[in-house]
Amino acid sequence: MKMRRIELFLEHFMFGSRWLLVPFYLGLIAGISLLLVKFSKAFVTLIPVVFNGDGGAALLGILTLVDITLVANLLLIIIFAGYENFVSKIDTGDNEDRPEWMGHVGFSDLKLKLIGSIVAISGIELLKYFINVKEVLAEPNGNYQLAWLVGIHLTLVFSGVMFALMDRIAAGNHGGKVK
Numbered sequence: 422m423k424m425r426r427i428e429l430f431l432e433h434f435m436f437g438s439r440w441l442l443v444p445f446y447l448g449l450i451a452g453i454s455l456l457l458v459k460f461s462k463a464f465v466t467l468i469p470v471v472f473n474g475d476g477g478a479a480l481l482g483i484l485t486l487v488d489i490t491l492v493a494n495l496l497l498i499i500i501f502a503g504y505e506n507f508v509s510k511i512d513t514g515d516n517e518d519r520p521e522w523m524g525h526v527g528f529s530d531l532k533l534k535l536i537g538s539i540v541a542i543s544g545i546e547l548l549k550y551f552i553n554v555k556e557v558l559a560e561p562n563g564n565y566q567l568a569w570l571v572g573i574h575l576t577l578v579f580s581g582v583m584f585a586l587m588d589r590i591a592a593g594n595h596g597g598k599v600k
Contacts, residue, residue: 439508446500446508453493460489477552484552488545495538502531529588536581543574 467482501520505511506528513519547570550557557563 442503442508446504449496449500453496456489456493456496460486460493463489481549481552484545484549488542491538491542491545495535495542498531498534498538502534506531529591532584533581533588536577536584540574540577540581543577547571547574 463482463485467479467486470482471479501511550567550570554567557567560566
C-alpha cells in the first residue's frame with residue numbers, strides 16, 4: 422500500500438514536470454519577437470535598395486525577408502505542436518482562425534515539418550550564394566565554401582527523405598496510415 426502511494430506520487434510529480442517546458446516555449450515566443458526586429462531592420466534597409474540598387478541586391482534582400490519569415494514560422498510550429506504534444510492542449514474555443522493543423526501534429530509530423538523547414542531555409546541560403554556565385558568563386562577558397570554549402574544542403578534533403586521513409590515504414594509496420 423505504501424509503495425503504491427509512492428508510485429502515485431512519483432507519477433503525478435513526473436506528469437506535472439511537463440510544465441517545466443513552458444519557459445522554453447515562452448523563450449521561443451521572445452525569439453519570434455527578436456526575429457520581428459531583425460525582419461523590420463532588413464525591410465527598412467531593403468527599401469532604398471529596391472528603388473536605387475540593382476536587381477540582384479534587391480532579390481537578396483527579399484530572400485533574406487523570406488528566410489527570416491520561414492524561421493519565424495518554424496518557431497511557431499514548434500511552439501504550438503510542442504506545447505500541445507508535451508504540456509497541454511491549447512483551448513482556442515471555436516475560433517475560426519485556429520490553424521487546421523493544430524491539435525493534429527504529432528511528434529512524427531513535427532519532425533517532418535521541422536526538417537522540411539530546415540531544408541527550405543538551407544535552400545534559400547544556397548540560392549543567395551548562387552545569386553552571387555561570381556563573387557563567391559572569386560574569394561579564396563570560394564569553391565570549397567560553395568561545395569560545403571551544397572553538400573550540407575544535400576545532406577539535409579537526404580535526411581528529410583530518410584525521415585519520411587522511416588515514418589512510412591513504421592506506419593506500415595503498425596498498420597497505421599501515412600498522412
